[in-house]
Amino acid sequence: MRRNIFAVLAILFALPVFAQAPARPLIQTTKVDGTEGVYIFRNGGHQSMFIVTSDGVIATDPIAYGRPTGGADYVAEIRKVTSQPIKLLIYSHHHYDRIAGGKAFKDAGATILAHKQAKVRLEKLNDPFTPLPDEVMGDSKVIRMGGTILELSYVGLNHSDSTLVFRLPKERLLFLVDTVPVGAFPGLGMIDFYPLEAEEGMKQILAMEWDRMIPGHPGPGDRLGTRSDVQDQLNLLRDASDAVKVAAREGKCWNPVESTMKLPKYESWPNYANGLPYVLRRYCGLWGRGT
Numbered sequence: 001m002r003r004n005i006f007a008v009l010a011i012l013f014a015l016p017v018f019a020q021a022p023a024r025p026l027i028q029t030t031k032v033d034g035t036e037g038v039y040i041f042r043n044g045g046h047q048s049m050f051i052v053t054s055d056g057v058i059a060t061d062p063i064a065y066g067r068p069t070g071g072a073d074y075v076a077e078i079r080k081v082t083s084q085p086i087k088l089l090i091y092s093h094h095h096y097d098r099i100a101g102g103k104a105f106k107d108a109g110a111t112i113l114a115h116k117q118a119k120v121r122l123e124k125l126n127d128p129f130t131p132l133p134d135e136v137m138g139d140s141k142v143i144r145m146g147g148t149i150l151e152l153s154y155v156g157l158n159h160s161d162s163t164l165v166f167r168l169p170k171e172r173l174l175f176l177v178d179t180v181p182v183g184a185f186p187g188l189g190m191i192d193f194y195p196l197e198a199e200e201g202m203k204q205i206l207a208m209e210w211d212r213m214i215p216g217h218p219g220p221g222d223r224l225g226t227r228s229d230v231q232d233q234l235n236l237l238r239d240a241s242d243a244v245k246v247a248a249r250e251g252k253c254w255n256p257v258e259s260t261m262k263l264p265k266y267e268s269w270p271n272y273a274n275g276l277p278y279v280l281r282r283y284c285g286l287w288g289r290g291t
């Protein structure tokens with residue numbers, strides 16, 4: 001037994017330096033600085049916002065895809081902070097990595113709210129781990145609970161066709177999932193991305209009053225997003241779009257664009273190497289195919 005422990009230790013110490021950094025717990029809840037009751041719940045690489053008010057809790061995205069206990073873990077984390085009833089669970093959009101696992105919230109008595117297009121999609125897919133929304137909304141809705149004001153806006157097609165922008169006007173905070181990767185090059189999410197409409201949506205987001213943004217995945221060093229992150233992402237998408245458009249009209253999509261094009265201005269961004277093929281394919285789809 002003891003020898004086994006030493007063997008494990010020997011392996012651990014033989015690993016490169018990055019592997020020796022203290023492991024962060026899989027499940028973690030932190031309060032957002034400068035707010036009275038806004039929290040970030042994290043499960044692995046995903047995070048959601050919940051708000052504790054004097055009249056109940058508003059939660060977002062269970063983020064329990066592939067994690068059967070994720071929904072219950074999230075409810076348990078909320079229970080460590082407050083005994084207020086969980087009244088509302090709001091889906092940011094219909095992707096399962098965000099919204100699987102809502103049963104624990106239903107069992108706790110929450111009503112599920114989502115954009116109407118999320119329900120249309122979920123009804124067809126009938127996923128056993130994803131309860132359908134109880135209520136749906138269109139372009140905008142304001143939630144008032146215990147002195148908290150939460151504005152929900154649909155700014156059109158972008159990362160999905162059902163994405164909501166969450167804004168807390170008093171706190172000047174946004175919760176925006178997947179649409180603007182904070183400090184990172186976009187990647188896999190480009191597969192069902194709506195490029196032209198997303199640019200318009202980002203302009204609408206920049207026209208809103210806010211200072212900090214809670215992203216759906218932690219930013220570098222766990223930092224929150226800023227208005228500059230949105231502008232930088234918009235610039236990146238425009239640069240990628242412009243570059244591929246020229247090549248596509250010369251008949252270079254899918255190749256040689258996919259095999260040779262680079263975007264050197266962004267090569268220092270995290271996820272550049274992984275994400276570039278997805279970005280090029282999406283814009284070849286747009287300018288080389290018309291989709």
Ligand SMILES: [Zn+2]
Nearest residue numbers: 093095159178
């Ligand atoms: Zn998504």
